[in-house]
C-alpha cells in the first residue's frame with residue numbers, strides 16, 4: 754500500500770444509508786445495555802452523545818461496557834462482513850470477521866465519556882497472538898472529532914521491540930481497570946508523539962496491529978464519544 758510506511762490510512766467505508774443503519778444498530782445495542790442495567794431510558798429520544806447523562810457513575814459504566822466490549826457480528830442489525838469485503842478490496846486480499854483462535858468474531862463498541870479516563874493506554878494489538886495477523890478498523894460513530902478520535906503514532910509499526918519500553922501483560926491499570934495488553938510507555942526517541950487522523954462519519958481508520966495507538970481521551974465538554982472497533986484476519990487460502 755502507498756501508506757505502508759505510515760502504518761495507517763483513512764478510507765471511505767460506507768455507501769448510501771449504510772452508515773446511518775450501523776449507527777442505529779449501535780444505538781439499539783446501547784439502549785439494550787442500559788435497560789439490562791435498570792437505567793431508565795426513553796428509546797424514542799435517546800441520543801448516543803448523551804450517554805453520560807444516563808450513565809452517571811464509573812461503576813455503572815463498567816457494567817455497560819462488559820456488554821458492549823464483547824460483541825459478535827450477529828449482535829448487529831448490520832452486515833459487518835460487507836465491511837470485511839470492502840476493506841479487503843482496498844487492501845488487495847480477502848478479509849473475514851471470523852477469528853480462528855477465538856472461534857468467533859470480535860467486535861467492540863468503545864464508549865468514552867467526556868473528561869473521563871475511558872481509554873486504553875498506548876499499545877500494539879499485535880502483542881496478543883490472536884491479533885497478530887489482522888487489520889484494525891476504527892469507525893467513528895458519534896462525537897468523534899479532533900478532540901476525541903483515536904490517536905496513533907505514525908510509522909511506529911516499524912519500531913523493533915528493543916526500542917520500546919512497555920509493561921508486561923496486565924501491567925497497566927487505569928481507574929481500577931487492568932489492561933490485558935502491554936502498555937507502551939516510551940520509545941528510544943523519548944515520550945511517544947501521537948496524532949489524531951480524525952476520520953469523518955462514513956470513513957474508517959485502517960491500521961496495522963503493530964501501530965502504536967490508544968489514549969483516546971475524549972476532550973469534548975459534553976458529548977460522549979462512540980466508536981466501533983473491528984479486527985479482520987486475512988483469509989489464508
Ligand SMILES: [Fe+2]
Pocket residue numbers: 873876877878966
Ligand atoms: Fe487496540
